[in-house]
Amino acid sequence: MALEDAFTNFTERDWERKSPDGTVRLAVIGVGGFARNRALPGIADSTYCETTTLVTSSPDRTRTVADSFDIPNVIDYDGFLAGDHAAAYDAAYVATPNALHGTYATVAADRGKHVICEKPLDTSLETAQEIVDACADAGVTLMTAYRLQVEPTVRRTRELVRHGGIGDVAQIHGTFSNPLLDHADPDTWRLDPDLAGGGALVDLGVYPLNTTRFLLDCDPDGVYATTHSSGEPFDPVDEHVSFQLEFPTGATAACTASFNAHANSRLELIGTDGMVTIASPFGGVVPQEIVVESGDLRMEYTGPPVDEVREEFDYFGYCVLTDTDPEPDGPDGLADLRVVEAAYESAKTGRRVGLE
Amino acid sequence: MALEDAFTNFTERDWERKSPDGTVRLAVIGVGGFARNRALPGIADSTYCETTTLVTSSPDRTRTVADSFDIPNVIDYDGFLAGDHAAAYDAAYVATPNALHGTYATVAADRGKHVICEKPLDTSLETAQEIVDACADAGVTLMTAYRLQVEPTVRRTRELVRHGGIGDVAQIHGTFSNPLLDHADPDTWRLDPDLAGGGALVDLGVYPLNTTRFLLDCDPDGVYATTHSSGEPFDPVDEHVSFQLEFPTGATAACTASFNAHANSRLELIGTDGMVTIASPFGGVVPQEIVVESGDLRMEYTGPPVDEVREEFDYFGYCVLTDTDPEPDGPDGLADLRVVEAAYESAKTGRRVGLE
Numbered sequence: 001m002a003l004e005d006a007f008t009n010f011t012e013r014d015w016e017r018k019s020p021d022g023t024v025r026l027a028v029i030g031v032g033g034f035a036r037n038r039a040l041p042g043i044a045d046s047t048y049c050e051t052t053t054l055v056t057s058s059p060d061r062t063r064t065v066a067d068s069f070d071i072p073n074v075i076d077y078d079g080f081l082a083g084d085h086a087a088a089y090d091a092a093y094v095a096t097p098n099a100l101h102g103t104y105a106t107v108a109a110d111r112g113k114h115v116i117c118e119k120p121l122d123t124s125l126e127t128a129q130e131i132v133d134a135c136a137d138a139g140v141t142l143m144t145a146y147r148l149q150v151e152p153t154v155r156r157t158r159e160l161v162r163h164g165g166i167g168d169v170a171q172i173h174g175t176f177s178n179p180l181l182d183h184a185d186p187d188t189w190r191l192d193p194d195l196a197g198g199g200a201l202v203d204l205g206v207y208p209l210n211t212t213r214f215l216l217d218c219d220p221d222g223v224y225a226t227t228h229s230s231g232e233p234f235d236p237v238d239e240h241v242s243f244q245l246e247f248p249t250g251a252t253a254a255c256t257a258s259f260n261a262h263a264n265s266r267l268e269l270i271g272t273d274g275m276v277t278i279a280s281p282f283g284g285v286v287p288q289e290i291v292v293e294s295g296d297l298r299m300e301y302t303g304p305p306v307d308e309v310r311e312e313f314d315y316f317g318y319c320v321l322t323d324t325d326p327e328p329d330g331p332d333g334l335a336d337l338r339v340v341e342a343a344y345e346s347a348k349t350g351r352r353v354g355l356e
Numbered sequence: 357m358a359l360e361d362a363f364t365n366f367t368e369r370d371w372e373r374k375s376p377d378g379t380v381r382l383a384v385i386g387v388g389g390f391a392r393n394r395a396l397p398g399i400a401d402s403t404y405c406e407t408t409t410l411v412t413s414s415p416d417r418t419r420t421v422a423d424s425f426d427i428p429n430v431i432d433y434d435g436f437l438a439g440d441h442a443a444a445y446d447a448a449y450v451a452t453p454n455a456l457h458g459t460y461a462t463v464a465a466d467r468g469k470h471v472i473c474e475k476p477l478d479t480s481l482e483t484a485q486e487i488v489d490a491c492a493d494a495g496v497t498l499m500t501a502y503r504l505q506v507e508p509t510v511r512r513t514r515e516l517v518r519h520g521g522i523g524d525v526a527q528i529h530g531t532f533s534n535p536l537l538d539h540a541d542p543d544t545w546r547l548d549p550d551l552a553g554g555g556a557l558v559d560l561g562v563y564p565l566n567t568t569r570f571l572l573d574c575d576p577d578g579v580y581a582t583t584h585s586s587g588e589p590f591d592p593v594d595e596h597v598s599f600q601l602e603f604p605t606g607a608t609a610a611c612t613a614s615f616n617a618h619a620n621s622r623l624e625l626i627g628t629d630g631m632v633t634i635a636s637p638f639g640g641v642v643p644q645e646i647v648v649e650s651g652d653l654r655m656e657y658t659g660p661p662v663d664e665v666r667e668e669f670d671y672f673g674y675c676v677l678t679d680t681d682p683e684p685d686g687p688d689g690l691a692d693l694r695v696v697e698a699a700y701e702s703a704k705t706g707r708r709v710g711l712e
Contacts, residue, residue, distance in 0.1 A: 170596050170617040173529050173610065177626055224580050224708070228606040240526050242600055242608035250584040252598035254529065254610035261526040262631045262649060266624075270533055275618045293618060352580075352706035 003294050006160045010303040011152050020321035027053035027089040029104045030096035031062050040069050042309030048317025052088045055080045081107055097189040098197050102127040109134040114141040116316045119206055121333035123197025128337050132330035141319055143326040144333035147312040148211045152303055153278050153286055158215050165294055167273030172253035174208025176282040177261035186233035199237025201340060205257035207282040210336050212253045219335055220245040224352045225343035243343045359650050362516045366659040367508050376677035383409035383445040385460045386452035387418050396425050398665030404673025408444045411436045437463055450474060453545040454553050458483040465490040470497040472672045475562055477689035479553025484693050488686035497675055499682040500689030503668040504567045508659055509634050509646055514571050521650055523629030525572060528609035530564025532638040533617035542589035555593025557696060561613035563638040566692050568609045575691055578602040580708045581699035599699050
């Protein structure tokens with residue numbers, strides 16, 4: 001592939017090979033900031049999904065949100081568990097605190113509903129496996145909500161890497177920091193280890209982790225990690241994490257994530273014959289700026305704005321409607337949790353932890 | 357310090373507090389590519405140094421080089437050891453393969469000559485300590501040739517960090533790759549473990565290592581490293597290295613270096629209140645491009661070109677003439693070797709190796 005061809009069809013939905021009819025009707029479970037500001041608008045904008053039901057702890061307060069998106073049903077968590085309005089949705093988008101993913105995803109699957117579950121799948125590999133099993137038993141689609149996998153910068157970069165545009169990938173640097181307390185109270189569930197399952201690694205570090213695995217099409221066979229917390233309110237979890245992924249190819253990925261550092265994200269892949277840098281890939285609004293160097297060529301590309309959340313829900317809807325297994329499926333979510341658990345073990349023991 | 361003041365006196369030699377008379381006359385020991393292309397022109401351009409003697413294995417071939425820089429004496433290594441033209445130089449610049457640093461630095465010191473020695477000081481902590489001891493015993497100046505420490509981008513960044521311009525430094529990413537075989541034969545001494553003492557870590561990785569220690573004004577208390585080689589001709593040493601430095605402050609530095617990846621260097625410091633990125637800091641010709649983010653401000657600064665090699669020799673000359681201890685002194689060089697040895701131990705054992 002010539003370098004200049006790499007981004008010719010930048011926003012192409014290479015996954016969209018048919019034009020299925022209809023939409024997948026969603027129950028959105030957990031109406032936090034991300035759901036209100038990104039997921040509901042993205043779904044409203046999508047071709048293959050629509051929201052028919054909101055599940056929230058405060059239905060009265062959420063009614064205004066529902067009205068602004070023309071969503072007919074608002075129920076509470078008990079109502080969801082009891083099956084209220086179950087005929088009104090085909091799938092559940094699970095956006096609760098991580099420790100509750102299992103409960104709602106499993107109930108939805110048992111009810112024959114497809115599931116798109118926020119990352120990480122749950123707080124432990126064990127409970128995440130239960131989600132995967134429940135979806136498999138029910139024969140429903142399970143997607144882990146890794147929106148990066150449908151983000152054009154990332155998909156085009158994967159194609160470039162696959163076609164040898166930068167040679168063999170040798171070294172990766174990935175970083176994602178997002179000052180949590182700028183937009184959350186100190187009592188946020190993200191700092192509660194029971195509800196979140198971890199700190200910066202679980203909430204932010206999974207982005208470079210999953211994206212690196214996706215780009216290399218390969219799982220690490222070892223991980224080393226260090227965590228650090230400076231005190232309250234971060235103390236019960238990792239405020240900062242630095243982890244190194246080691247791949248069977250010999251490639252390494254040096255990744256960092258932080259709840260308490262200047263907002264920043266970046267991904268750089270250095271290969272034997274070139275390199276790719278993606279600016280701000282992980283923050284949810286990607287500027288679509290890619291720099292590729294290959295041999296003596298250097299190319300800067302800025303793609304048109306794309307709502308990766310709309311892309312994500314369209315991809316999920318498409319997979320359900322066409323009975324396609326999503327790329328970020330259950331096993332993909334489990335693979336990340338396996339690395340996360342190994343990373344925390346490494347941080348405790350000071351040793352590289354091997355992965356099968 | 358206001359952000360816009362950080363680079364007001366960008367090229368200021370803050371270390372130059374007097375105007376000493378005279379110059380330090382140098383014997384340049386080892387006339388390889390770097391010496392010919394960078395060191396000799398830098399010294400010729402400097403205020404406080406001049407070259408009077410070249411020491412080389414092929415004096416006949418080197419005569420042309422000597423003539424082009426008006427250097428009167430060209431001798432071979434045996435001649436140097438025997439004291440030929442010793443009255444013509446005040447100091448020795450040791451630029452031989454690493455394993456020979458000890459021999460020539462020690463002979464020079466014993467002769468009462470000051471020493472500026474290429475990094476790393478030697479191939480092992482033990483022989484490097486002998487250089488430090490010899491210089492201390494002789495009462496001569498010893499500088500480890502870390503030119504980055506007089507590079508304006510790095511000095512100004514250190515001031516910014518010291519003044520809290522980016523808050524507490526939480527996470528650093530440093531990378532330096534330089535495809536060795538683009539400019540060296542496969543039988544280069546840099547791939548000979550006996551002569552070089554290691555591979556990419558020793559030759560390239562010491563740049564982000566030393567620069568990070570300099571910027572944080574702090575030594576790591578632990579290191580983890582992975583090395584990888586794909587085969588001949590890299591095999592006897594590390595072709596690629598990825599290492600993580602852990603500082604007592606909780607800060608981490610994720611560093612990579614490679615002999616066989618696309619040429620690239622970069623240093624990024626992410627703090628609690630901002631970040632600094634230096635473009636291409638390690639390759640010898642620094643574009644003087646710094647991006648600083650602090651709170652909501654973002655500033656891109658491009659400084660005037662500066663020959664960091666001339667700066668380095670002027671700094672050395674100044675230190676000798678004013679009897680000032682250089683910042684990159686013997687103990688600074690030893691500290692890096694301590695980390696290098698610990699990193700290789702870590703790569704062997706798969707464990708974090710603690711440092712005093």
